[in-house]
Amino acid sequence: DQQVKQNSPSLSVQEGRISILNCDYTNSMFDYFLWYKKYPAEGPTFLISISSIKDKNEDGRFTVFLNKSAKHLSLHIVPSQPGDSAVYFCAATKAAGNKLTFGGGTRVLVKP
Amino acid sequence: DVKVTQSSRYLVKRTGEKVFLECVQDMDHENMFWYRQDPGLGLRLIYFSYDVKMKEKGDIPEGYSVSREKKERFSLILESASTNQTSMYLCASSSPRTFQETQYFGPGTRLLVL
Numbered sequence: 001d002q003q004v005k006q007n008s009p010s011l012s013v014q015e016g017r018i019s020i021l022n023c024d025y026t027n028s029m030f031d032y033f034l035w036y037k038k039y040p041a042e043g044p045t046f047l048i049s050i051s052s053i054k055d056k057n058e059d060g061r062f063t064v065f066l067n068k069s070a071k072h073l074s075l076h077i078v079p080s081q082p083g084d085s086a087v088y089f090c091a092a093t094k095a096a097g098n099k100l101t102f103g104g105g106t107r108v109l110v111k112p
Numbered sequence: 113d114v115k116v117t118q119s120s121r122y123l124v125k126r127t128g129e130k131v132f133l134e135c136v137q138d139m140d141h142e143n144m145f146w147y148r149q150d151p152g153l154g155l156r157l158i159y160f161s162y163d164v165k166m167k168e169k170g171d172i173p174e175g176y177s178v179s180r181e182k183k184e185r186f187s188l189i190l191e192s193a194s195t196n197q198t199s200m201y202l203c204a205s206s207s208p209r210t211f212q213e214t215q216y217f218g219p220g221t222r223l224l225v226l
Contacts, residue, residue, distance in 0.1 A: 007193070009152065029198055034214070043116070043202055043217030046117040099170075100215060102147075 003027045004092050006103035014111055019077040021106050023090030026071065030092035034100065035064060035075050038087045046087070048075070080110045115139070116218035118203055124224045131190040133221050135173055135203030142208055143205060144186035145168075146178060149200040162208075193225045 004025045012018045021032075031052035036044035050057040050073065052063045057064050063076045077084055090103040118135035137144065143162055147155040147170075157170030159178040175197060178193050179187045186205075190197055200222050204215040 004154075006154075016153040036217075041121075043204070043218065043219050044218070046214045049214070091155075099157065099160065099172075100155075101157075104152050 001026075002104070004090055004101050004103040005031075006088075006106050008092055009104070010012065010109070012105040012109045013080050015082055016079045018073075019080045019084065019108055019110070021077075021088050021090075022110070023073045023075075023103050024071060025092050026074075027054040027101075029090070029094050030101070032075050032093050033066060034091045034093075034102050036060075036089045036091060036102075038089065038105075044089060051102070060090070077108075080108075082110050082112050084108060085110045114157065116203055116216050117204055118201075118218040118221050121219065122224075124226065125190075125193050126226055127194060129190075129193050129225075131193050131225075132189075132222065133188040133201055133203075134207075135186045135188070135218055137186075137203075137216070139205060139206040139207070139216065140183070141205035141216075142183070142204045143215075145206075146186065146188045147202045147204065148172070148177075149202055149220070154172050155202060172174050172220065174196040174211065187222050193223075195225050197223065198225045199215070199223060 034049040035047040037047045038044040048062045066073045087107045089102040089103045089105045116137045145160040146158045148202045150187040161180045177189045205210040
Protein backbone atom coordinates (compact mmCIF):
# COMPACT_ATOMS: atom_id res chain seq x y z
CA ASP A 1 0.00 0.00 0.00
CA GLN A 2 1.80 3.08 -1.26
CA GLN A 3 1.20 6.01 1.04
CA VAL A 4 2.88 8.44 -1.35
CA LYS A 5 2.10 8.23 -5.05
CA GLN A 6 3.40 9.95 -8.11
CA ASN A 7 0.98 8.94 -10.82
CA SER A 8 2.97 10.26 -13.77
CA PRO A 9 6.04 8.10 -14.36
CA SER A 10 7.40 10.50 -16.96
CA LEU A 11 7.07 14.03 -18.24
CA SER A 12 8.48 15.69 -21.34
CA VAL A 13 8.63 19.48 -21.61
CA GLN A 14 10.20 22.06 -23.89
CA GLU A 15 13.04 24.19 -22.54
CA GLY A 16 11.71 27.45 -21.11
CA ARG A 17 8.25 26.06 -20.37
CA ILE A 18 6.79 25.06 -17.02
CA SER A 19 7.19 21.54 -15.60
CA ILE A 20 4.51 20.46 -13.15
CA LEU A 21 5.06 17.33 -11.09
CA ASN A 22 2.29 15.93 -8.92
CA CYS A 23 2.27 13.87 -5.75
CA ASP A 24 -0.60 12.45 -3.67
CA TYR A 25 -0.49 11.01 -0.19
CA THR A 26 -2.93 9.06 1.94
CA ASN A 27 -1.53 9.32 5.46
CA SER A 28 -3.01 12.37 7.20
CA MET A 29 -0.24 12.17 9.83
CA PHE A 30 2.32 13.39 7.29
CA ASP A 31 3.10 17.03 7.91
CA TYR A 32 6.40 17.65 6.18
CA PHE A 33 7.05 17.10 2.49
CA LEU A 34 10.19 17.10 0.42
CA TRP A 35 11.26 16.81 -3.21
CA TYR A 36 14.47 15.09 -4.21
CA LYS A 37 16.15 15.10 -7.58
CA LYS A 38 18.18 12.19 -8.91
CA TYR A 39 20.55 12.04 -11.83
CA PRO A 40 21.65 8.66 -13.23
CA ALA A 41 24.51 7.03 -11.30
CA GLU A 42 24.11 9.52 -8.44
CA GLY A 43 22.22 9.50 -5.18
CA PRO A 44 19.14 11.70 -4.75
CA THR A 45 19.76 15.26 -3.62
CA PHE A 46 17.39 17.43 -1.64
CA LEU A 47 15.61 20.06 -3.73
CA ILE A 48 12.88 21.81 -1.77
CA SER A 49 10.52 21.15 1.13
CA ILE A 50 7.30 22.41 2.66
CA SER A 51 5.74 22.21 6.08
CA SER A 52 2.03 21.54 6.47
CA ILE A 53 1.56 24.97 8.05
CA LYS A 54 2.27 26.49 4.65
CA ASP A 55 0.65 26.09 1.27
CA LYS A 56 3.52 27.35 -0.84
CA ASN A 57 7.29 27.46 -0.71
CA GLU A 58 9.51 28.98 -3.34
CA ASP A 59 13.22 28.65 -4.06
CA GLY A 60 14.39 30.23 -7.28
CA ARG A 61 12.85 28.41 -10.22
CA PHE A 62 11.28 25.78 -7.94
CA THR A 63 7.96 26.18 -6.15
CA VAL A 64 6.12 23.56 -4.14
CA PHE A 65 2.39 23.86 -3.49
CA LEU A 66 0.56 21.91 -0.80
CA ASN A 67 -3.18 21.27 -0.69
CA LYS A 68 -3.78 19.54 2.63
CA SER A 69 -7.49 18.99 2.16
CA ALA A 70 -6.81 17.15 -1.09
CA LYS A 71 -3.65 15.49 0.27
CA HIS A 72 -1.86 16.69 -2.82
CA LEU A 73 1.34 18.53 -3.54
CA SER A 74 2.96 19.70 -6.71
CA LEU A 75 6.36 20.92 -7.81
CA HIS A 76 6.58 23.65 -10.42
CA ILE A 77 9.80 24.30 -12.31
CA VAL A 78 9.79 27.60 -14.20
CA PRO A 79 11.46 27.97 -16.61
CA SER A 80 12.57 24.40 -17.25
CA GLN A 81 16.15 23.90 -18.33
CA PRO A 82 17.89 20.88 -19.93
CA GLY A 83 19.87 20.39 -16.72
CA ASP A 84 16.57 19.74 -14.94
CA SER A 85 16.27 16.43 -16.78
CA ALA A 86 16.30 13.89 -13.94
CA VAL A 87 14.04 11.71 -11.83
CA TYR A 88 12.12 13.60 -9.15
CA PHE A 89 10.94 11.92 -5.97
CA CYS A 90 8.31 13.24 -3.64
CA ALA A 91 8.73 12.26 0.03
CA ALA A 92 6.73 12.73 3.21
CA THR A 93 7.35 12.43 6.92
CA LYS A 94 5.79 13.04 10.30
CA ALA A 95 7.54 15.90 12.08
CA ALA A 96 8.27 13.84 15.13
CA GLY A 97 10.26 11.26 13.22
CA ASN A 98 12.92 11.21 10.58
CA LYS A 99 11.66 8.37 8.44
CA LEU A 100 10.80 9.43 4.89
CA THR A 101 8.22 7.71 2.72
CA PHE A 102 8.95 8.15 -0.97
CA GLY A 103 6.80 8.13 -4.06
CA GLY A 104 7.67 6.15 -7.17
CA GLY A 105 9.35 9.03 -8.97
CA THR A 106 8.70 11.03 -12.14
CA ARG A 107 11.27 11.11 -14.91
CA VAL A 108 11.49 14.59 -16.43
CA LEU A 109 12.98 15.23 -19.84
CA VAL A 110 13.53 18.84 -20.84
CA LYS A 111 14.04 19.17 -24.57
CA PRO A 112 16.27 21.98 -25.89
CA ASP B 113 31.21 19.33 1.72
CA VAL B 114 29.05 16.56 3.09
CA LYS B 115 29.83 13.07 1.96
CA VAL B 116 28.23 9.64 2.04
CA THR B 117 30.27 6.92 0.40
CA GLN B 118 29.32 3.38 -0.51
CA SER B 119 31.92 0.65 -0.84
CA SER B 120 31.01 -0.49 -4.35
CA ARG B 121 29.24 1.06 -7.32
CA TYR B 122 28.52 -2.29 -8.99
CA LEU B 123 28.38 -5.81 -7.61
CA VAL B 124 27.62 -9.16 -9.21
CA LYS B 125 26.86 -12.04 -6.87
CA ARG B 126 25.52 -15.57 -7.13
CA THR B 127 22.31 -16.81 -5.54
CA GLY B 128 22.97 -17.95 -2.00
CA GLU B 129 26.07 -15.83 -1.46
CA LYS B 130 26.39 -13.58 1.58
CA VAL B 131 26.66 -9.95 0.51
CA PHE B 132 27.95 -6.98 2.48
CA LEU B 133 27.21 -3.41 1.44
CA GLU B 134 29.13 -0.77 3.34
CA CYS B 135 28.22 2.87 3.87
CA VAL B 136 30.32 5.57 5.52
CA GLN B 137 29.36 9.18 6.27
CA ASP B 138 31.66 11.96 7.42
CA MET B 139 29.04 14.36 8.79
CA ASP B 140 28.79 12.97 12.33
CA HIS B 141 25.13 12.19 11.66
CA GLU B 142 23.21 10.11 14.15
CA ASN B 143 20.72 8.69 11.67
CA MET B 144 21.54 6.32 8.85
CA PHE B 145 19.29 4.55 6.36
CA TRP B 146 19.33 1.83 3.74
CA TYR B 147 16.92 1.95 0.79
CA ARG B 148 16.46 0.02 -2.37
CA GLN B 149 15.30 1.71 -5.55
CA ASP B 150 13.29 -0.18 -8.13
CA PRO B 151 11.55 1.22 -11.23
CA GLY B 152 8.07 2.49 -10.47
CA LEU B 153 8.42 1.74 -6.76
CA GLY B 154 10.67 4.62 -5.82
CA LEU B 155 12.83 4.30 -2.74
CA ARG B 156 11.75 1.77 -0.17
CA LEU B 157 13.22 1.77 3.32
CA ILE B 158 14.91 -1.47 4.36
CA TYR B 159 16.44 -0.60 7.74
CA PHE B 160 17.48 2.49 9.63
CA SER B 161 19.50 3.35 12.70
CA TYR B 162 19.22 6.28 15.10
CA ASP B 163 22.42 5.53 16.97
CA VAL B 164 25.33 3.15 17.30
CA LYS B 165 24.21 -0.44 17.85
CA MET B 166 20.58 0.56 17.31
CA LYS B 167 18.51 -0.58 14.36
CA GLU B 168 14.90 -0.38 13.29
CA LYS B 169 13.09 -2.28 10.57
CA GLY B 170 11.85 -0.28 7.65
CA ASP B 171 9.12 -1.22 5.23
CA ILE B 172 10.86 -4.18 3.53
CA PRO B 173 13.38 -5.76 5.97
CA GLU B 174 12.83 -9.38 4.94
CA GLY B 175 16.02 -11.02 3.70
CA TYR B 176 18.24 -8.25 5.06
CA SER B 177 20.08 -7.41 8.25
CA VAL B 178 22.21 -4.46 9.29
CA SER B 179 25.10 -3.62 11.55
CA ARG B 180 26.12 -0.31 13.10
CA GLU B 181 29.18 -0.71 15.29
CA LYS B 182 30.49 2.82 14.71
CA LYS B 183 28.61 6.06 14.27
CA GLU B 184 29.97 6.73 10.79
CA ARG B 185 29.43 3.25 9.34
CA PHE B 186 26.23 1.38 8.52
CA SER B 187 26.37 -2.02 6.83
CA LEU B 188 23.64 -3.85 4.97
CA ILE B 189 23.90 -7.63 4.88
CA LEU B 190 22.15 -10.02 2.55
CA GLU B 191 22.52 -13.33 4.37
CA SER B 192 21.68 -15.44 1.31
CA ALA B 193 21.29 -13.38 -1.84
CA SER B 194 18.34 -14.10 -4.11
CA THR B 195 17.55 -12.88 -7.61
CA ASN B 196 14.70 -10.69 -6.33
CA GLN B 197 17.30 -8.69 -4.41
CA THR B 198 18.76 -7.42 -7.66
CA SER B 199 18.34 -3.69 -7.24
CA MET B 200 19.96 -0.31 -6.67
CA TYR B 201 20.85 0.12 -2.99
CA LEU B 202 21.11 3.61 -1.55
CA CYS B 203 22.49 4.63 1.81
CA ALA B 204 21.59 7.93 3.45
CA SER B 205 22.33 9.83 6.64
CA SER B 206 20.73 12.72 8.48
CA SER B 207 20.88 14.65 11.71
CA PRO B 208 17.91 14.92 14.08
CA ARG B 209 19.11 18.46 14.78
CA THR B 210 18.06 19.47 11.27
CA PHE B 211 14.38 20.21 11.20
CA GLN B 212 14.25 19.87 7.47
CA GLU B 213 14.68 16.13 7.86
CA THR B 214 16.97 16.28 4.88
CA GLN B 215 18.76 13.08 4.12
CA TYR B 216 22.09 12.97 2.33
CA PHE B 217 22.50 10.07 -0.03
CA GLY B 218 25.44 8.08 -1.28
CA PRO B 219 25.86 7.33 -5.01
CA GLY B 220 24.29 3.90 -4.73
CA THR B 221 25.38 0.30 -5.31
CA ARG B 222 23.85 -1.55 -8.23
CA LEU B 223 23.63 -5.21 -7.22
CA LEU B 224 22.99 -7.99 -9.69
CA VAL B 225 22.23 -11.43 -8.25
CA LEU B 226 22.56 -14.24 -10.76
